Amino acid sequence: MVIIGAGPAGLTASYELGKLSQSHSAIVLEESGHVGGIARTETYKGFRFDIGGHRFFTKVKEVEELWHTVCQDDFLLRPRLSRIFYRGKFYDYPLRALNALRNVGVYETVRIILSYLKWQVRPHRVEENFEQWVMNRFGGRLFQHFFRSYTEKVWGIPCAEIRADWAEQRIKSLSLKEAALSTLTGKSNSTSLIEEFHYPRLGPGMMWEKFRDRVRAFGHEVRMNNRVVRIVHGDAKVEAVEVLHETEAGFSTYMLEADHFISSMPISDLVRAMDPPPPLAVRKAAKHLKYRDFLIVVLILDHPDPFADNWIYVHSPEQRVGRIQNFRAWSPDLVPDPAKASIGMEYFCNAGSELWDMADADLIALAGQELAQLGLAREGSVVDGTVIRQPRAYPVYDRDYSQALATIRDWIGGFENLQVIGRNGMHRYNNQDHSMLTAMLAVRNIMGEQHDLWEVNVERSYHEEFEVSHKHPKAALAAE
Incomplete structure (x- = not known):
């Protein structure tokens, strides 16, 4: 099996396959140098930070049990404190x-x-x-x-x-x-x-690094810096993917064949990678799918935490920042120096915009000014900082998306051995647990069950029936 993407969805699919079958193997292809996707943990001079604020809370018992099984004692229970400005x-x-x-x-x-x-x-x-x-x-x-x-x-x-x-x-x-x-x-x-939630001691990336180690222990491969650039198909089946591999020596490509393919890459990219190309209507639909980009400015302050909140939502239009995180409130181990604070200033924008293209030093200065304007830190308290830009962080639900997605979904549904999962894989603004659930069910489909992945996250009853559905899928689906 080939799994595209080593975020929460892709790694869960590989883990589920290893848990359910010793006769199947998986190769996970990740285009970047890290696992976890937007749920990764970034580091800067010993400071760790969560680029999007990832609470681990779910009503899906099997997902919750999986988190505890993988993260064990490093899975902390944290109080929630948040405010609106x-x-x-x-x-x-x-x-x-x-x-x-x-x-x-x-x-x-x-x-x-x-x-x-x-x-x-x-x-x-x-x-x-x-x-x-x-x-x-x-x-x-x-x-x-x-x-x-x-x-x-x-x-x-x-x-x-x-x-x-x-x-x-x-x-x-x-x-x-x-x-x-x-x-x-x-x-x-x-x-x-909710008033409390679980959180990995070293940030969300710790969870997905542990998942990576578990799937490798199953004998599966997780190949980093391997980007799928072409998907070869015919007769209603995907036959192979062409992979661009980046190394210190340069770039090389290779073909990879498999019986089954699971993709969490952006669905619009998946359409563009298809060879031969999809019908014109499908290609046009892919162009209508849009994303909202995101950047976080991490400020290191010369004094301890200026507020106790996990995060603060900034509704006031006078400030450009949308949300502010206090990383020590997520986990004390994210901040190595007790005499300093680590604050994440989150800005929502589009790639190529004035804000996105602003120099890092100017973004750090802007974030410091806005933090002071809000009365959350004194002026001049910022002693260091860094910037992380995350393209295509959020699928946009605009006027065009629904019909465009339906067109692509109908076409992809014609493939016998291709399933799409996860946030960008399905162009669905879901949480980690929902991405994991689609991954679990996709693997169980390969094992012979019948689940409509597009119904996950739509009806809460699907979550309630999940523990039954993997044993009696037809009965559970009938209940939908």
Whole structure:
């Protein structure tokens, strides 16, 4: 088997194959020099940092057990503390009644409640976009306060151009009622409102490095700096991939044949790599799939942690930063010097934009200024820093994506031995556990089961049935 990509999805697929079958082998091809994809851990002068903020929390019991099995005692249970900065004030997140009331005032609180009631009585009849979806559940006032500015900062497009699918994907279980109950009871079933989570001691990359070692122990290969540049197919089957291998001596290419192929590479790249090329409609569809890029500026401060939060969401449009991480709050072992702090300033942008192309020194200066503007550190406290740019971090759910993805999905579905998994492999903004679940089910399909990977993350019941479905797949699918 050939597995394209050594992120959470690709490595899980290799692990699952090794666990289920000793007669099958896998070769994992990773184009970069590290495993974990966007869930990797970067290092700078002994400081470790998580480039996207990866909580390990799931309702899928089998995924949770796998995390504990692989990471063992290095899997820490960490408290969650996060806030929202908006209009010069900090709001607890999840929103807490007294804190929110004190910040917005009695008058605005009444307006928020009345707005919520209004949209409960007269909701949008059709929920095509993110704005309509949120208003129907939270009301117009809360949408204006706590959803519009941050969402548009993250995606760079108006909320009315973001499909409702994205809300279904990311905040399906969250409602105003759920938030209120969480405030009163301290308990919640929503992943957006959890109060603690697990986290690898040395960052998320530690998990995927351990996965890499486990799959190699199964006898599988994980080849780094090996990029798939061509996928040869015929008669509804993929026959081989052409791989570009980078070494210190230069570049070389080779062909690799297999009976089964699992891909977590961006699905638009997969379409472009197909030989012979797909039909014109499929190629055009691939051009319509867009991504949002991301960079993180890590600031080293000359004093200990300036705030206790894991992260802070910056809704205010006056600052360009979208989210701020305090890495010691994730794990003390990420920061080697107790007299210093390591702060991650996350900026959402597009490759080739003014922000993306800004020199590292200027980005570090900008991030330091904005940290001081927010009152989170004093001016002049930044003593060092580094910048990491992550292209294609988030699949965009714009007006064109759904039809384009459906066209590609239908065409790929015609291949007997090719499956796509993971975030970019399926152009789906999912979490690590969802990527892992698609990988597990893809391998089980090869073992003879029948799972529709495109239904994963769509219906929560699929998660609830997972432990049954791998034993009785037909019954579980019928329940869908």
